[in-house]
Amino acid sequence: MMRKVLLQLMTLIILSSFVIYKTRNSDGMVCGIDYVSFKVGEQATFKVYYHWGLLWIPAGEVTFNVRKGEYYGIPVYHFYGEGRTYKSYEWFYKVRDVYESWVDTATFKPYKFRRDVYEGGYTLLEELEFDYKRNKVWSRRDRQPKPEPFDINPCTYDVMTAMYIVRSIDFSDLEPGDSFVVEVFLDKGLYKIPVYFVGREILKTDHGKFRTIVFEPTLIAGTIFKEGAKMRVWATDDKNHLVLQVASPIIVGEIRAEIKSFKNLKYPLTSRIDDS
Numbered sequence: 001m002m003r004k005v006l007l008q009l010m011t012l013i014i015l016s017s018f019v020i021y022k023t024r025n026s027d028g029m030v031c032g033i034d035y036v037s038f039k040v041g042e043q044a045t046f047k048v049y050y051h052w053g054l055l056w057i058p059a060g061e062v063t064f065n066v067r068k069g070e071y072y073g074i075p076v077y078h079f080y081g082e083g084r085t086y087k088s089y090e091w092f093y094k095v096r097d098v099y100e101s102w103v104d105t106a107t108f109k110p111y112k113f114r115r116d117v118y119e120g121g122y123t124l125l126e127e128l129e130f131d132y133k134r135n136k137v138w139s140r141r142d143r144q145p146k147p148e149p150f151d152i153n154p155c156t157y158d159v160m161t162a163m164y165i166v167r168s169i170d171f172s173d174l175e176p177g178d179s180f181v182v183e184v185f186l187d188k189g190l191y192k193i194p195v196y197f198v199g200r201e202i203l204k205t206d207h208g209k210f211r212t213i214v215f216e217p218t219l220i221a222g223t224i225f226k227e228g229a230k231m232r233v234w235a236t237d238d239k240n241h242l243v244l245q246v247a248s249p250i251i252v253g254e255i256r257a258e259i260k261s262f263k264n265l266k267y268p269l270t271s272r273i274d275d276s
């Protein structure tokens with residue numbers, strides 16, 4: 001089971017950010033942004049735990065960075081995420097996952113997505129090239145000689161791009177019970193993820209108390225997640241929309257990710273509560 005939990009280490013945090021997305025097209029698909037909630041230099045690190053019985057077992061960490069870059073001379077945001085297990089667990093199972101996206105700073109459309117995965121001896125190198133003029137994405141895996149084309153929609157994103165786009169939506173008019181759908185391309189397929197807005201709560205963290213917004217995306221059933229299970233996410237109720245905590249049930253136990261550190265946020269953390 002621990003092996004399967006670690007396989008989800010990156011996906012857990014990435015999917016957690018989908019829940020903040022509100023803007024929708026006529027088909028109910030989330031699409032577009034209202035403002036930029038981040039800046040170059042932002043960094044956030046999460047600590048991931050596996051809950052089994054009475055034990056909370058530290059499994060690893062995930063770190064996300066916003067970098068400045070170019071893609072064939074075009075200014076881009078270079079989103080970089082890395083997940084790794086702690087050394088104390090690497091005798092049993094080692095994870096080194098890297099997810100990257102190169103995204104146009106004006107349109108917020110991705111040009112390229114790349115993931116380089118090492119998980120217990122299993123390796124995968126995948127690259128996606130997006131062509132929104134033809135609504136196509138070109139996928140190349142490992143030693144595949146030619147990229148394979150797939151159809152996408154105008155509002156289909158890779159998982160890294162979606163994470164930052166959804167943070168840049170004004171959702172102040174959301175009410176408990178509101179729902180919407182996000183769409184991402186991953187593993188040669190399109191995935192539509194229903195998301196439900198739960199409400200607002202006060203959350204206590206190692207960095208203090210925060211006013212938060214709470215969401216629940218519905219998870220896809222499989223070897224890890226139960227059918228119909230929902231991941232619960234707490235994010236700061238301010239313009240940063242910084243994810244603070246994620247909790248997800250699995251077939252045996254629970255996964256939890258908590259914010260460990262962050263820096264270079266674009267906006268003040270007005271959601272933090274001063275107890276003094």
